[in-house]
Amino acid sequence: DFVEEEIEMPAGFVQVAETAPENIDVVIKRAYVEVGAEGEKIDSDDYQMAWERQIQELAKAEPLVKKVKEGQELSSDESMVLAEKLNSPKYYFNEANLREAYHYPPGTLNEFVKTALGIQELPTEAQLYDERISELFEAWLIDKQFQPEQTKILRLVKSQYIARRAPIEVSIFNEPIFQQQGGLNQILRIFGEDALQTTLKELNQTVFVR
Secondary structure (H helix, E strand, C coil): CCCCCCCCCCCCCCECCCCCCCCCCCCCCCCEEEECCCCEEEEHHHHHHHHHHHHHHHCCCCHHHHHHHCCCCCCHHHHHHHHHHHCCCCCCCCHHHHHHHHCCCCCCHHHHHHHHCCCCCCCCHHHHHHHHHHHHHHHHHHHHCCCHHHHHHHHHHHHHHHHHCCCCCHHHHHCHHHHCCCHHHHHHHHHCHHHHHHHHHHHHHHHCCC
16 A cells, blocks of 8 residues: 655655746747646656656655665555556646656656656766667668668768767768778769668658657
8 A cells, every 4th residue: 555645745746837038049849747636837857856856756765666776676556556646736746747747758757757866867868869760761671672782881971970969961971981882983883873862762761850
């Protein structure tokens, strides 16, 4: 059973203003989550900090949170019970809001509890982006059915995009990593000039997307 403690909601929840003052030159876009029946907008960073403080406090007396802290996995029923408690008006923490606050769409409640306890680190936005690009690229490769030589070059192209985060131009084939494969002239022979241009354009427009 749950240990019913009166745990004060952590300070730091700040309502996000809809507009910024007109007298500032640069407006920083703030991410927020909506909580409660009235949909109050809470700054994502504040929501994260409040979540982490709350879970750390609950870990002192709440059996299910203590179980996670001790390295045990919650059953699906236990996860549902904990989710219901945390999403009560006392806390307003839920999986959907935590995914928004941490910018981690696939996250589960158990993962967010572990993160708050310092047991697990969530992937960064950059890591998630790299993973998404790799998945798109692999699906694209399967669809296109390139020759092995072409596939080898294109995997290098993908790696260069992930490192640079900029559209790929033909000039990239003058870089040392491609010189080891014979440089631009050899790559043109492998693909053909028109096909190479078309392939890079398609990659930039459909795979290497923000």
